[in-house]
Amino acid sequence: xxxxxxxxxxxxxxxxxxxxxxxxxxxxxxxxxxxxxxxxxxxxxxxxxxxxxxxxxxxxxxxxxxxxxxxxxxxxxxxxxxxxxxxxxxxxxxxxxxxxxxxxxxxxxxxxxxxxxxxxxxxxxxxxxxxxxxxxxxxxxxxxxxxxxxxxxxxxxxxxxxxxxxxxxxxxxxxxxxxxxxxxxxxxxxxxxxxxxxxxxxxxxxxxxxxxxxxxxxxxxxxxxxxxxxxxxxxxxxxxxxxxxxxxxxxxxxxxxxxxxxxxxxxxxxxxxxxxxxxxxxxxxxxxxxxxxxxxxxxxxxxxxxxxxxxxxxxxxxxxxxxxxxxxxxxxxxxxxxxxxxxxxxxxxxxxxxxxxxxxxxxxxxxxxxxxxxxxxxxxxxxxxxxxxxxxxxxxxxxxxxxxxxxxxxxxxxxxxxxxxxxxxxxxxxxxxxxxxxxxxxxxxxxxxxxxxxxxxxxxxxxxxxxxxxxxxxxxxxxxxxxxxxxxxxxxxxxxxxxxxxxxxxxxxxxxxxxxxxxxxxxxxxxxxx
Amino acid sequence: xxxxxxxxxxxxxxxxxxxxxxxxxxxxxxxxxxxxxxxxxxxxxxxxxxxxxxxxxxxxxxxxxxxxxxxxxxxxxxxxxxxxxxxxxxxxxxxxxxxxxxxxxxxxxxxxxxxxxxxxxxxxxxxxxxxxxxxxxxxxxxxxxxxxxxxxxxxxxxxxxxxxxxxxxxxxxxxxxxxxxxxxxxxxxxxxxxxxxxxxxxxxxxxxxxxxxxxxxxxxxxxxxxxxxxxxxxxxxxxxxxxxxxxxxxxxxxxxxxxxxxxxxxxxxxxxxxxxxxxxxxxxxxxxxxxxxxxxxxxxxxxxxxxxxxxxxxxxxxxxxxxxxxxxxxxxxxxxxxxxxxxxxxxxxxxxxxxxxxxxxxxxxx
Numbered sequence: 001x002x003x004x005x006x007x008x009x010x011x012x013x014x015x016x017x018x019x020x021x022x023x024x025x026x027x028x029x030x031x032x033x034x035x036x037x038x039x040x041x042x043x044x045x046x047x048x049x050x051x052x053x054x055x056x057x058x059x060x061x062x063x064x065x066x067x068x069x070x071x072x073x074x075x076x077x078x079x080x081x082x083x084x085x086x087x088x089x090x091x092x093x094x095x096x097x098x099x100x101x102x103x104x105x106x107x108x109x110x111x112x113x114x115x116x117x118x119x120x121x122x123x124x125x126x127x128x129x130x131x132x133x134x135x136x137x138x139x140x141x142x143x144x145x146x147x148x149x150x151x152x153x154x155x156x157x158x159x160x161x162x163x164x165x166x167x168x169x170x171x172x173x174x175x176x177x178x179x180x181x182x183x184x185x186x187x188x189x190x191x192x193x194x195x196x197x198x199x200x201x202x203x204x205x206x207x208x209x210x211x212x213x214x215x216x217x218x219x220x221x222x223x224x225x226x227x228x229x230x231x232x233x234x235x236x237x238x239x240x241x242x243x244x245x246x247x248x249x250x251x252x253x254x255x256x257x258x259x260x261x262x263x264x265x266x267x268x269x270x271x272x273x274x275x276x277x278x279x280x281x282x283x284x285x286x287x288x289x290x291x292x293x294x295x296x297x298x299x300x301x302x303x304x305x306x307x308x309x310x311x312x313x314x315x316x317x318x319x320x321x322x323x324x325x326x327x328x329x330x331x332x333x334x335x336x337x338x339x340x341x342x343x344x345x346x347x348x349x350x351x352x353x354x355x356x357x358x359x360x361x362x363x364x365x366x367x368x369x370x371x372x373x374x375x376x377x378x379x380x381x382x383x384x385x386x387x388x389x390x391x392x393x394x395x396x397x398x399x400x401x402x403x404x405x406x407x408x409x410x411x412x413x414x415x416x417x418x419x420x421x422x423x424x425x426x427x428x429x430x431x432x433x434x435x436x437x438x439x440x441x442x443x444x445x446x447x448x449x450x451x452x453x454x455x456x457x458x459x460x461x462x463x464x465x466x467x468x469x470x471x472x473x474x475x476x477x478x479x480x481x482x483x484x485x486x487x488x489x490x491x492x493x494x495x496x497x498x499x500x501x502x503x504x505x506x507x508x509x510x511x512x513x514x515x516x517x518x519x520x521x522x523x524x525x526x527x528x529x530x
Numbered sequence: 531x532x533x534x535x536x537x538x539x540x541x542x543x544x545x546x547x548x549x550x551x552x553x554x555x556x557x558x559x560x561x562x563x564x565x566x567x568x569x570x571x572x573x574x575x576x577x578x579x580x581x582x583x584x585x586x587x588x589x590x591x592x593x594x595x596x597x598x599x600x601x602x603x604x605x606x607x608x609x610x611x612x613x614x615x616x617x618x619x620x621x622x623x624x625x626x627x628x629x630x631x632x633x634x635x636x637x638x639x640x641x642x643x644x645x646x647x648x649x650x651x652x653x654x655x656x657x658x659x660x661x662x663x664x665x666x667x668x669x670x671x672x673x674x675x676x677x678x679x680x681x682x683x684x685x686x687x688x689x690x691x692x693x694x695x696x697x698x699x700x701x702x703x704x705x706x707x708x709x710x711x712x713x714x715x716x717x718x719x720x721x722x723x724x725x726x727x728x729x730x731x732x733x734x735x736x737x738x739x740x741x742x743x744x745x746x747x748x749x750x751x752x753x754x755x756x757x758x759x760x761x762x763x764x765x766x767x768x769x770x771x772x773x774x775x776x777x778x779x780x781x782x783x784x785x786x787x788x789x790x791x792x793x794x795x796x797x798x799x800x801x802x803x804x805x806x807x808x809x810x811x812x813x814x815x816x817x818x819x820x821x822x823x824x825x826x827x828x829x830x831x832x833x834x835x836x837x838x839x840x841x842x843x844x845x846x847x848x849x850x851x852x853x854x855x856x857x858x859x860x861x862x863x864x865x866x867x868x869x870x871x872x873x874x875x876x877x878x879x880x881x882x883x884x885x886x887x888x889x890x891x892x893x894x895x896x
Contacts, residue, residue, distance in 0.1 A: 108751030296668035451806035453777030476603035
């Protein structure tokens with residue numbers, strides 16, 4: 001009970017323990033904590049007394065809620081309720097919730113990217129934002145150089161590869177090796193070298209944590225967290241939280257590294273299985289296009305190649321084929337067939353012989369698949385292109401004449417990889433300027449769809465559509481055929497689809513006979529005759 | 531894409547290029563462009579002030595039936611080949627700005643606008659990975675993870691591909707990539723780009739360059755979402771049902787039309803097939819209009835179809851009854867029937883275009 005002058009008139013045992021002083025009455029108002037004395041003055045000062053709501057304040061280390069009960073004689077009874085534990089519990093709940101939210105954000109952000117550089121950048125940025133004033137991510141060494149990622153809270157993230165000595169940061173060598181982290185109190189902020197402080201970091205380094213980013217076998221680097229001198233030091237709870245953060249970041253970086261490595265291996269193995277870029281060779285235009293059966297793949301059981309002749313007087317060999325089956329397994333076999341045919345090039349003057357050699361090779365291999373293909377030998381003669389076409393169990397090539405007629409080649413033969421020998425009949429034909437020979441796989445003609453859904457595209461429709469394509473350059477025709485097939489399919493499923501066009505250029509004989517107009521090659525360019 | 535900076539492009543120059551691409555003659559096309567460069571035209575003006583308008587003219591000429599499909603393809607191929615010959619790929623140049631990926635929506639055939647954007651960005655100092663048309667989404671995402679691009683620029687000219695475009699946009703964003711959308715499919719003011727949650731829309735190549743320079747923020751973790759989160763009306767299932775019933779709708783409409791219009795019974799197989807195709811396109815656009823919940827997209831397409839038909843001396847008279855017949859089959863779908871009603875009204879109210887006045891289609895024939 002406190003009187004008008006702020007003297008403690010009476011106190012119970014608990015209050016005496018709390019506010020020790022001379023036992024007995026009439027203690028001066030200085031004995032009251034300032035916040036309570038202030039409230040008391042406001043309570044009794046105003047005319048008729050001002051109503052005061054519940055108050056909060058600290059006494060010593062603890063937090064109290066104070067409820068006043070004025071009495072008629074002007075004294076006020078202050079009830080003090082110790083609120084410390086509830087507040088602590090609330091604060092820790094709040095910080096737990098915040099941390100959970102941060103970890104969830106960190107996980108989602110890091111999981112979205114499978115790119116090591118992006119993950120590294122995001123880790124440094126999130127660490128600087130949520131855990132400290134600045135963060136430096138030291139990635140695993142590349143020789144004696146370390147990729148460093150610097151981030152400041154609210155600032156830009158910069159990445160650089162530098163030769164630095166990790167031993168200059170206490171605990172960093174151990175963190176990079178995956179040893180347990182050094183406790184923060186062991187790290188003297190003055191020992192932090194300049195390279196480990198992001199540019200624009202304001203003021204002195206106050207406290208530092210070094211933590212490792214765990215990886216699958218080796219750590220994914222280490223994280224140096226810095227707080228400015230005036231900021232709070234890292235508490236034990238924050239250190240633990242930093243480790244949780246680092247565990248998530250490390251897992252994301254591991255996944256990204258693993259993915260990058262797998263993607264690199266796949267890309268390397270895939271390189272030789274992908275269809276080649278075609279262009280002009282020795283005065284003949286070639287274009288090809290491929291669509292795999294699985295729309296998420298780029299390879300499958302169809303293939304094509306153009307092998308340029310040794311010089312413009314020699315034939316170039318065009319191959320287009322279809323291996324039974326789809327997907328990666330089929331693609332691996334197309335690779336073998338393409339290699340075998342490459343080796344058989346010197347014998348390409350006799351298509352049937354080449355097919356028999358290929359047949360023998362396929363029969364003795366452990367693959368049980370067979371293949372159909374078309375061989376086309378092409379050579380420019382004055383303005384025309386001479387062609388020899390041989391089908392081995394494959395849909396016949398189509399020749400689109402300048403007047404719009406579409407001729408079906410009469411070549412025919414057995415497929416390869418099934419019978420002991422192969423017989424095939426080669427047909428010869430000429431292309432006049434502007435005429436095109438089209439090789440395609442049955443994925444085109446067997447496309448099922450159309451406006452009514454279940455019709456086959458079919459060779460007759462293909463021939464009719466090609467009538468409107470007379471005079472088209474090779475690449476435009478290839479695109480056109482794929483487009484027609486794709487429109488026909490709509491959303492339907494389909495087989496591998498490959499198309500190659502061999503075209504006789506419309507304009508006269510090229511002056512650069514050896515002109516090569518493959519995409520992106522600007523050095524050798526065919527020019528039109530004046 | 532023309533603006534005052536392109537005044538260096540003379541009408542004579544444009545005519546010469548137009549003639550060369552019309553002949554499908556890549557060599558002359560390349561020569562015309564090379565001469566312009568030699569005469570001091572800068573590359574960006576060449577691409578945007580000369581090549582792009584001529585390419586647009588190709589699309590208009592096709593819609594007006596002044597050139598054939600074959601010529602259209604040949605012209606595009608000639609333009610593309612000439613651009614390839616004149617603007618060499620930046621040889622592993624050091625990154626001056628950043629690295630971006632330019633791709634078309636899977637199923638897109640009109641890759642040339644994307645190609646021009648890629649070339650212009652390269653001239654602006656960006657490292658550009660141009661993936662071209664027909665790139666499966668999975669492959670695009672794989673590419674983004676591998677290269678660590680700063681942004682994706684997605685091009686589409688066919689509105690019917692908008693649902694696919696939406697899926698590509700969300701997939702890229704879920705992978706942490708900001709997406710800038712562009713091309714005719716996203717609407718003249720980019721409204722469909724916004725509907726699909728793209729981070730930015732650019733009207734043209736220069737707009738794309740400016741937006742990239744201003745910077746695109748990577749999407750936050752909340753970017754991982756489903757189509758219905760962006761377009762809540764999809765919950766009514768009308769889009770899903772119309773897509774699923776596409777073939778049945780077309781077939782029934784043709785059968786009913788033949789009953790109502792005896793003249794159709796005299797159609798040849800080819801004519802019948804063309805009519806079926808026209809209605810299949812209409813159902814596709816109906817589905818897309820349901821997807822983005824936009825009437826203009828549908829009315830724009832049906833009036834354009836009517837114009838294209840009449841440019842080819844085919845009467846557009848069967849369009850309104852056809853739309854009505856589709857509507858009868860979709861009786862239980864209020865959004866679809868409303869769209870079809872608006873479409874029929876728009877065709878009926880259409881002013882007769884004179885020859886050559888056919889507007890560029892929403893189908894983006896360029």
